[in-house]
Amino acid sequence: MRKQLTRVFALLTLVSGTLYVAWRWGFSIYWEHWYIGVPLAIAETYALIDSFLFTVTIWRMKERGAAPPPDPEATVDVLITTYNEPVEMVATTAAAAERITFPHKTWILDDGNRPEMAAAAAELGVGYLTRHPSWQDMPRHAKAGNLNNALFQTEGEFLLILDADQIPEPEILDKTLGWFRDPLVALVQTPQFFTNVGDSDPLGSQAPLFYGPIQQGKDGWNAAFFCGSNALLRREALMQLGIVGYVHEVQVAVGDALKAADKIVSEAMRQERASAARGGGTGTGGHRRLLAALQSVRTAASEARRELAAGAAVAEVTYAFQSKVDAASRAVVEQDLATMRADLDAVARLPMHVDGSVGQLVVDDLALAQLGDIDWSPLGAIESVRALIKAVDVDRADEAQPVMPIATISVTEDMATCMRLHSLGWKSVYHHENLAFGLAPEDLGTMLTQRLRWAQGTIQVLLKENPLTKRGLTGGQRLMYFATMWSYLSGFAAVVFLAAPVCYLVLGIMPVKAYGLTFLMMFLPYVLLNQMTFFVVGYGVKTWRGHQYSLALFPLWIRACWTAFANVVLKRPLGFAVTPKTKQTVGGFPWRLIRWQLVAMAVLVVACVVGVVRLWTGAATSVIGTGVNVVWVAYDILVMSVLFAAARYRGPDDLHDVVEADKEKVA
Amino acid sequence: MELEKQVDGQVAVLRCSGRLNMGAAGRLRAAVDETVADGVRRIVVDLSETSFVDSSGLGALVGGLKSARQAGGDLRIAAAPEQVRTVLALTNLDRVLTPHQTVEDAHRGW
Numbered sequence: 001m002r003k004q005l006t007r008v009f010a011l012l013t014l015v016s017g018t019l020y021v022a023w024r025w026g027f028s029i030y031w032e033h034w035y036i037g038v039p040l041a042i043a044e045t046y047a048l049i050d051s052f053l054f055t056v057t058i059w060r061m062k063e064r065g066a067a068p069p070p071d072p073e074a075t076v077d078v079l080i081t082t083y084n085e086p087v088e089m090v091a092t093t094a095a096a097a098e099r100i101t102f103p104h105k106t107w108i109l110d111d112g113n114r115p116e117m118a119a120a121a122a123e124l125g126v127g128y129l130t131r132h133p134s135w136q137d138m139p140r141h142a143k144a145g146n147l148n149n150a151l152f153q154t155e156g157e158f159l160l161i162l163d164a165d166q167i168p169e170p171e172i173l174d175k176t177l178g179w180f181r182d183p184l185v186a187l188v189q190t191p192q193f194f195t196n197v198g199d200s201d202p203l204g205s206q207a208p209l210f211y212g213p214i215q216q217g218k219d220g221w222n223a224a225f226f227c228g229s230n231a232l233l234r235r236e237a238l239m240q241l242g243i244v245g246y247v248h249e250v251q252v253a254v255g256d257a258l259k260a261a262d263k264i265v266s267e268a269m270r271q272e273r274a275s276a277a278r279g280g281g282t283g284t285g286g287h288r289r290l291l292a293a294l295q296s297v298r299t300a301a302s303e304a305r306r307e308l309a310a311g312a313a314v315a316e317v318t319y320a321f322q323s324k325v326d327a328a329s330r331a332v333v334e335q336d337l338a339t340m341r342a343d344l345d346a347v348a349r350l351p352m353h354v355d356g357s358v359g360q361l362v363v364d365d366l367a368l369a370q371l372g373d374i375d376w377s378p379l380g381a382i383e384s385v386r387a388l389i390k391a392v393d394v395d396r397a398d399e400a401q402p403v404m405p406i407a408t409i410s411v412t413e414d415m416a417t418c419m420r421l422h423s424l425g426w427k428s429v430y431h432h433e434n435l436a437f438g439l440a441p442e443d444l445g446t447m448l449t450q451r452l453r454w455a456q457g458t459i460q461v462l463l464k465e466n467p468l469t470k471r472g473l474t475g476g477q478r479l480m481y482f483a484t485m486w487s488y489l490s491g492f493a494a495v496v497f498l499a500a501p502v503c504y505l506v507l508g509i510m511p512v513k514a515y516g517l518t519f520l521m522m523f524l525p526y527v528l529l530n531q532m533t534f535f536v537v538g539y540g541v542k543t544w545r546g547h548q549y550s551l552a553l554f555p556l557w558i559r560a561c562w563t564a565f566a567n568v569v570l571k572r573p574l575g576f577a578v579t580p581k582t583k584q585t586v587g588g589f590p591w592r593l594i595r596w597q598l599v600a601m602a603v604l605v606v607a608c609v610v611g612v613v614r615l616w617t618g619a620a621t622s623v624i625g626t627g628v629n630v631v632w633v634a635y636d637i638l639v640m641s642v643l644f645a646a647a648r649y650r651g652p653d654d655l656h657d658v659v660e661a662d663k664e665k666v667a
Numbered sequence: 668m669e670l671e672k673q674v675d676g677q678v679a680v681l682r683c684s685g686r687l688n689m690g691a692a693g694r695l696r697a698a699v700d701e702t703v704a705d706g707v708r709r710i711v712v713d714l715s716e717t718s719f720v721d722s723s724g725l726g727a728l729v730g731g732l733k734s735a736r737q738a739g740g741d742l743r744i745a746a747a748p749e750q751v752r753t754v755l756a757l758t759n760l761d762r763v764l765t766p767h768q769t770v771e772d773a774h775r776g777w
Contacts, residue, residue: 155689235689239722243758246729250763313765319741394763395736402733403726
């Protein structure tokens, strides 16, 4: 019944919205004021597309109810991830995990490698895992790396993943494992619910709309999201993901490296010939031998590329290639001992680096193209080729583990992993029942850092593996991933929505041709129906905080988009966690954190006053125009006012502040 | 899974009989590491008696390949039955590690 009602309202919203936006583009843009008129129309179109995606999401809301009983033979590892949370907190979670009734093995995954934590684990009788020695000096990949490490040290068929503060109910496995009776189910996600949050929830920590209609809606399209904690995963699915990813990365990187090898050696040969022509160096016989050695590497590289293209196995091709490079290297060393040392410096200038934020190996195409500019000696060239291939070869010398089941391409490993699982044809389940209870951030600074990271991670995934074009996803899944990514672009629209009424009230610049009755007739049904839809969808849950923050955090969303873009496209470090965390723990009002919103609110208030004065003095003539804009501004201020409560909020317990701040610092 | 090791000069043959799955993956990894540590760096994993392999088993093969390569050696697989070939093809791992017909075939080129 509610589902039908939701559908009716959502459809009516879309119809009225489409009519409104069509009317805006076709008839009401004030083209003389295009610089505000067009951005406003674009922002309104953005919002309409958002409504469309939301409608698609909730259209198939799946209310699953109870799972079938689990297979009693199933083996489960419960993995609790920690870095530096207090030992007592992790121990409490581990003790609760031990009380889970379904047979399982509990593990503490301590990335902090703390003796106290090991002692606590031993006392509780739970497993304790730290990184394998192979991770030494390798990219660590944060939480994703911690889980990937544990995957190779445990062997349960299913994994329950818990953050250090997420205390599970004893029946969590009994109630969820049954979903895996479908052999294609790879993931079961349960809600995240926070116990340290009061009714007013000024930081908007609870996400009842997401852990409710939105996840249920995504579930209807077989696209329930993995959210990093309180989730069960099927080991086979993850491992398969790891193998497929490994094969793909090796193929691409080895191909690139061989291409670069050809380039390096050709250039070294050209330089060697020039040197021979000048009569320098090692004499005619020496030049001939050096050239022959280089030529053998070049031939080996092109043979290897040909074989790979013909479908030969990468491991064998690179093994043969490396043997030939070794032989050439020996020949050159004998010839060229004198110049050896200096040349090895060139090896350090390989066109690769490890991306600091996600620890991913980046083979820089631009630098590859510029390789010809370096002065290559024969030995330098051959050693560079050797190092280049070695780094990306089948043994992945650049990584601690060749197989990384949990995705490491993003700071939010969960979304990327889930999308890859879906693209391989696995299914996911959203189980709508709180079965683990955790702690939310308790101050604004920490909360902002966390939201920024989520947003950055989501945009990173969008830019690296666009769901609209990624192979293997169904149409519905594409839209479900895209919907989440699309919603994070709202910061740009918000700026326009804030600027437009100010322009009108202060400067009298109209973005819309007429603020008359036609405008109200087109606009009011849309906005009212939209509100009704949310009222019906979110009936019984508090959705207002979520609405508030989607506008109120507009500077943060913009920053997330920009930094993620700079990271993925311009290859700059993400540089998150800039938010100061310790300064605002006692007393002081965190002006800095919300300065842009404060500026925006001040401007809005001034604009209202000016607008009313202009109407009164006759400088503005449209009562409806001023009225619409004043109401609009008042709404914006009301929405953003949540920040005042949030900024003063300190949480119910001071200890938690520290814990959460530390957690965020790590992440 | 039963694991049987035969060392012939510079080459070790590891024969996995039974199910090479998540419960057995760790043992295969350990056996490869041990062989490499003993100085035998060329390893053939004989799968002729392997009745079943899952992705964790494949993960152990890749892990073993890494250990062998990093020690300057190599790892190859041989005599994979139908189910193993299917799983190799499904994950594309056969594009990296080709199953050789026989253990002797796998030696070639070393």
